[in-house]
Amino acid sequence: MARIYERVALIGLGLIASSMAHAMRRGGLAGEIVGTARSVETREIASEIGFCDRVVDSATEAVQGADLVVLAMPIGAMEPVALEIGPHLAKGATITDVGSVKRAVVEAVGPHLPDHVDFIPGHPLAGTEHSGPRSGFAELFENRFTILVPDENANTEAVARLTRLWEGMGAKVETMEVDHHDLVLAVTSHTPHLIAYTMVGVADDLRRVTDSEVIKYSAAGFRDFTRIAASDPTMWRDVFLNNKEATLEILGRFTEELFALQRAIRTGDGDHLFDYFTHTRAIRRGIIEAGQDTDAPDFGRIGKKS
Amino acid sequence: MARIYERVALIGLGLIASSMAHAMRRGGLAGEIVGTARSVETREIASEIGFCDRVVDSATEAVQGADLVVLAMPIGAMEPVALEIGPHLAKGATITDVGSVKRAVVEAVGPHLPDHVDFIPGHPLAGTEHSGPRSGFAELFENRFTILVPDENANTEAVARLTRLWEGMGAKVETMEVDHHDLVLAVTSHTPHLIAYTMVGVADDLRRVTDSEVIKYSAAGFRDFTRIAASDPTMWRDVFLNNKEATLEILGRFTEELFALQRAIRTGDGDHLFDYFTHTRAIRRGIIEAGQDTDAPDFGRIGKKS
Ligand SMILES: NC(=O)c1ccc[n+]([C@@H]2O[C@H](COP(=O)([O-])OP(=O)(O)OC[C@H]3O[C@@H](n4cnc5c(N)ncnc54)[C@H](OP(=O)(O)O)[C@@H]3O)[C@@H](O)[C@H]2O)c1
Ligand SMILES: NC(=O)c1ccc[n+]([C@@H]2O[C@H](COP(=O)([O-])OP(=O)(O)OC[C@H]3O[C@@H](n4cnc5c(N)ncnc54)[C@H](OP(=O)(O)O)[C@@H]3O)[C@@H](O)[C@H]2O)c1
Structure with a gap:
């Protein structure tokens, strides 16, 4: 070249x-x-x-x-x-x-x-x-x-x-365009990272489930959350401090939707849950059809070492 | 055998x-x-x-x-x-x-x-x-x-x-013990799944970021969220309806911690963010040391087909 x-x-x-x-x-x-x-x-x-x-x-x-x-x-x-x-x-x-x-x-x-x-x-x-x-x-x-x-x-x-x-x-x-970049990344990367950090913090905080249990059974969905939550603290601090507006906007929407699902669980509204989960399935299909994923999830990584 | x-x-x-x-x-x-x-x-x-x-x-x-x-x-x-x-x-x-x-x-x-x-x-x-x-x-x-x-x-x-x-x-x-199972799974699997579903729903909901952008740039952290959010809606509806108490408890804690991080972003409290992210990093280390993970994240899957 x-x-x-x-x-x-x-x-x-x-x-x-x-x-x-x-x-x-x-x-x-x-x-x-x-x-x-x-x-x-x-x-x-x-x-x-x-x-x-x-x-x-x-x-x-x-x-x-x-x-x-x-x-x-x-x-x-x-x-x-x-x-x-x-x-x-x-x-x-x-x-x-x-x-x-x-x-x-x-x-x-x-x-x-x-x-x-x-x-x-x-x-x-x-x-x-x-x-x-x-x-x-x-x-x-x-x-x-x-x-x-x-x-x-x-x-x-x-x-x-x-x-x-x-x-x-x-x-x-x-x-x-600059601001559009920050919004797209707030959705596809920054907010997901914050959420993963939070979920890992919650697990650690919970005294009735031991750390060793969290670790042992982490394959059941939790493991990749811990992987992102291991990313460099300085880098991520700076990301959130510097993409404040877009991250807070997406977090606000996230909280709204989470509250709606939480209410559905509390009131036993199975239809709401079913419809929501059916809907999100379509996005996944879109990603596979767009050729952006295989069956080898990697949270944004490839050919990594050690 | x-x-x-x-x-x-x-x-x-x-x-x-x-x-x-x-x-x-x-x-x-x-x-x-x-x-x-x-x-x-x-x-x-x-x-x-x-x-x-x-x-x-x-x-x-x-x-x-x-x-x-x-x-x-x-x-x-x-x-x-x-x-x-x-x-x-x-x-x-x-x-x-x-x-x-x-x-x-x-x-x-x-x-x-x-x-x-x-x-x-x-x-x-x-x-x-x-x-x-x-x-x-x-x-x-x-x-x-x-x-x-x-x-x-x-x-x-x-x-x-x-x-x-x-x-x-x-x-x-x-x-x-039965109830302990349900709590451990609420932490390591059920709540992470609900959160992933929610995040995918938010992305889809956001009109200023197109679906194709969400899909295109999904490798940046979002992709494995969509993978879990593609799981069977009936199964997951039943999980949340039937593990209501433990899931709501963990969700409550999750929301508390998320609000604290959100406040730190809004007020520019970099130290809080840095300390939190440093702390969660240790859990990841625990998982690697426990031999429960390699560098091939798979959200709870192995040797899958198609
Ligand atoms: N890691 C990712 O996943 C990723 C992905 C895309 C973009 N980024 C962006 O890429 C940038 C770098 O990330 P990274 O992952 O490469 O970070 P990294 O591995 O932690 O390395 C950061 C480097 O910056 C140096 N540095 C820090 N302050 C400096 C200063 N005042 N003057 C000169 N050098 C300084 C550090 O030097 P010392 O080692 O001497 O401290 C270190 O060499 C960040 O802005 C991040 O947002 C990261
Ligand atoms: N998938 C996972 O990741 C996973 C992991 C661990 C545990 N589990 C648990 O495993 C169980 C099954 O999950 P799965 O993933 O194997 O589900 P699946 O692939 O969707 O299959 C469910 C099966 O149950 C059948 N079924 C539904 N209602 C029935 C009824 N009333 N009588 C007889 N059969 C009925 C379905 O029959 P039709 O096809 O004819 O509708 C289908 O064959 C669930 O309780 C789930 O919580 C799932």
């Missing part, structure tokens, strides 16, 4: 950045990959694994001469980094990010970038519950969507180039 | 019963397998597939001379069947069931059985979202728990024999 960028700077070297590095390497998509992370420890591990050509000590150093800069850290950490690197970005460089929320990133990062760069926020819909530089693998993005949210004045050539990079890493690329 | 029962009667020929038949066949565990179901259609399909030695037209006929009778239909259908078969049960026969709730089955079925049989209610913690006579397969119970809830006066020899049958079908067998 052809080289798409001459020098890619990865700021943050966790699951997403290290997977990008592995995938870019595999495809020969980048001339040079330069990486940096907050802690000495992470930088040392990254050097040891060797998925970057160079690991440097600061974001400022990393972005020198880079034609692509990727912000791959928790959303709450992006504003200070944008402030720091803004003055050092090369003319014509593309700046992107991989944060799970987009409106907040646009507002936190955009104002600190100079006019001579193209800012094209993005979000790969791929992840595992693992994190850190050791958790990455080249196949993470394969057949998964990456959503780009360029604004209406975006440089179409820069968008096309970034699209080619993601496609080179195996992803299917879509563009979307 | 040795034959454990001479004649097994399966009343109901859906996912669970057909899987039992395949598994008993594989292990040579039953001398003869006789089956019946409510509809002519299901009986014809079962005859055609041939997982029973005989398919008969009524429950009364099926239980003739059987030393094991298995009630394998939705919980709400069990009482009339117990009434029907009660007078026709052979002396010394064991009667069991596979219903997902146990207190309600004990109360619905127990009173209609004669004193000369042993009633040992059971529940295999194994299933898929498919149903009907074509959905069964011999491996369904492998390495999954089956919980038996014999009462304190139960014939220990009969319990031991039924345990051997389940073990012969690949299951790990545990005994438990």
Whole structure:
């Protein structure tokens, strides 16, 4: 595959950045990959694994001469980094990010970038519950969507180039309006995660059912809830703090519907339950017909390691 | 493997019963397998597939001379069947069931059985979202728990024999007190299912996010929710109507915790979110350490077909 960028700077070297590095390497998509992370420890591990050509000590150093800069850290950490690197970005460089929320990133990062760069926020819909530089693998993005949210004045050539990079890493690329992204993700990812966290918390809280019983019988529906509830706390804290409005809206609707079902259980209204469950079945059928699922559920993961 | 029962009667020929038949066949565990179901259609399909030695037209006929009778239909259908078969049960026969709730089955079925049989209610913690006579397969119970809830006066020899049958079908067998079963399952299975149904209903309800978007981006956490929400509506209606108390209790706790998280999002209390998510992570670790999970999440399924 052809080289798409001459020098890619990865700021943050966790699951997403290290997977990008592995995938870019595999495809020969980048001339040079330069990486940096907050802690000495992470930088040392990254050097040891060797998925970057160079690991440097600061974001400022990393972005020198880079034609692509990727912000791959928790959303709450992006504003200070944008402030720091803004003055050092090369003319014509593309700046992107991989944060799970987009409106907040646009507002936190955009104002600190100079006019001579193209800012094209993005979000790969791929992840595992693992994190850190050791958790990455080249196949993470394969057949998964990456959503780009360029604004209406975006440089179409820069968008096309970034699209080619993601496609080179195996992803299917879509563009979307920023707020719509946040709403769609609130429905398909953020609220389901919050609910899974909550359910796991409830189980733990219940003294009459022992932890070992919860664990032992977790295969009966509960297990994948615990899997999502094992995801990185910092990342998810930042997701909810930064997609507040959409998450609260979906949670409000969720609570309404849950109360209606709860009432049906209490009053013994079997017809309501039956109709509701029949209705939701159709959505599942839609997913299978759309070819988005097989019988191997994976909560958004593929070909994962360990 | 040795034959454990001479004649097994399966009343109901859906996912669970057909899987039992395949598994008993594989292990040579039953001398003869006789089956019946409510509809002519299901009986014809079962005859055609041939997982029973005989398919008969009524429950009364099926239980003739059987030393094991298995009630394998939705919980709400069990009482009339117990009434029907009660007078026709052979002396010394064991009667069991596979219903997902146990207190309600004990109360619905127990009173209609004669004193000369042993009633040992059971529940295999194994299933898929498919149903009907074509959905069964011999491996369904492998390495999954089956919980038996014999009462304190139960014939220990009969319990031991039924345990051997389940073990012969690949299951790990545990005994438990009836109400405790219902509480444990409310936590690990029933409430998670209700929540998944609700979340899928919310997504469908939301006009600003199209169905195709929900489907397209469902891999991002939502997909396994739709899978559980595709389970049989009759079965799940009966589960909630019959495990009302425990489900409502767990739902009450769930709502409390969810409101606390919702408030933390609204007020921007990142510490609360971070601490909560850190705490739930530990449970996941417990499950992995207990060897109850690998990296292949399956929401309670194994080796499924199609
Ligand atoms: N994980 C997923 O499932 C997933 C999926 C899609 C999108 N995302 C998004 O991707 C981003 C990164 O997630 P991840 O899973 O890759 O996280 P991760 O594995 O936890 O790694 C985060 C990285 O960011 C670094 N970092 C944190 N603060 C920093 C700072 N101020 N300056 C420089 N580096 C800093 C960390 O460095 P240290 O190790 O030194 O602390 C670490 O290398 C998040 O915005 C998340 O929303 C995640
Ligand atoms: N599926 C799971 O994941 C799972 C897991 C553990 C336990 N269970 C329990 O297992 C039981 C059966 O579930 P399943 O998944 O096997 O259901 P299924 O595939 O839907 O099959 C139910 C069977 O019951 C028959 N039936 C219904 N009413 C009847 C009646 N009045 N007399 C005789 N037969 C009748 C049906 O006959 P027709 O086809 O003719 O209607 C059908 O053969 C339920 O109590 C459920 O709670 C299910």
